[in-house]
Amino acid sequence: MKTNKSVAAALVLSALSISTAWSTDKSKTNAGDDVAQHVQRQAAEPAATPAAAQVSAMRIGSKAAIFGSQVAAGTASRAVAVAPGMKYVNVASGETVTFRSGEQEEAWKFAESIRGTNVDLGVLLPGVPNAQGVRVYIDRSHLFTGG
Secondary structure, three states, X not given: OHHHHHHHHHHHHHHHHHXXXXXXXXXXXXOOOEHHHHHHHXXXXXXXXXXXXXXXXXXXXXXXXOOEEEEOHHHOOEEEEOOOOOOEEEEOOOXXXXXXXXXXXXXXXXXXXXXXEEEEHHHHOOOOOOOOOOEEEEOXXXXXXXX
């Protein structure tokens, strides 16, 4: 008897949820059309997307943000000359470094890293000549390791 009441209650609840879902497509949107028509119209419209260059810059910027952020050159604790043929540079977690190539200089404040990591300098500072292909090795943070 108790099982029959549970089954009956489940059937009633499922019927109520079906009727609610069925009636949703008959509801009106703020645009005045049915929900189903609204979804179909939106699917047919092309999505507004930024230019390919902007998308590429957003991807680079979001990857670079993992490693820290660009800062004013006057805030750096040291400067590194980026020369042709340079292979790598070592930095400490949390360190701010100015990278110079010719007349151009840009500074980067490296994020604290739990484990040591590395990144291409060209990803962080794509505008710096000779930066592409130079690996930046970021030391483990003493803040997290207690050292």
